[in-house]
Amino acid sequence: MDKKAVKFGYVVTRDRQIDFDANDHSISRRVADAEPSLNLCISCGTCSATCSAAQFTDFSLRKIILLLRRGEIKSLEKEISKCMLCGKCQLVCPRNVSTRNLILQISKALTTVHP
Ligand code: SF4
Ligand code: SF4
Numbered sequence: 001m002d003k004k005a006v007k008f009g010y011v012v013t014r015d016r017q018i019d020f021d022a023n024d025h026s027i028s029r030r031v032a033d034a035e036p037s038l039n040l041c042i043s044c045g046t047c048s049a050t051c052s053a054a055q056f057t058d059f060s061l062r063k064i065i066l067l068l069r070r071g072e073i074k075s076l077e078k079e080i081s082k083c084m085l086c087g088k089c090q091l092v093c094p095r096n097v098s099t100r101n102l103i104l105q106i107s108k109a110l111t112t113v114h115p
Contacts (some may be wrong), residue, residue: 021072027109031068034105040095041065047089047099053082061089061099068106077110 032038045062053059059082067076078104089099 001005017073018070020070024073025071027073027076027106027113028068028071030107030109030112031102034109035098035102037095037097038065038068038102040093041097044094046092046094047097050088050092052086052088053084057082059083061103064106065102073110076106077113078109080110 028038043062043066045060047061048054048063051059051061059079061083064076066078067073083103085100085103089102090097093099
């Protein structure tokens with residue numbers, strides 16, 4: 001660390017490179033075929049703000065959709081199991097994404113990766 005650097009009491013988060021082209025997009029395509037409303041998501045986060053599971057865990061549907069679209073599927077299986085399928089997210093989504101079916105289709109598609 002630069003000894004001359006002024007300490008402000010916080011650190012800058014390290015950047016994370018995403019090799020988009022090298023990632024596996026087959027799961028995202030499969031989910032979009034089964035639930036086309038995936039393509040309507042604008043990552044607004046309204047679903048996460050009202051999510052029942054997010055009140056008790058670090059679960060975020062917005063983040064799951066982002067990771068899925070980036071082809072970063074490694075952590076998705078564990079994350080998606082936290083969803084209680086209560087459907088609150090579907091009631092508030094401004095883009096009418098069919099979130100419950102989306103979650104089910106993501107789970108289903110992931111079983112093809114880890115049967
Ligand atoms: S509320 Fe709907 S549009 Fe917004 S992030 Fe969630 S799924 Fe996407
Ligand atoms: S269905 Fe799942 S993602 Fe949607 S609000 Fe309920 S727990 Fe959260």
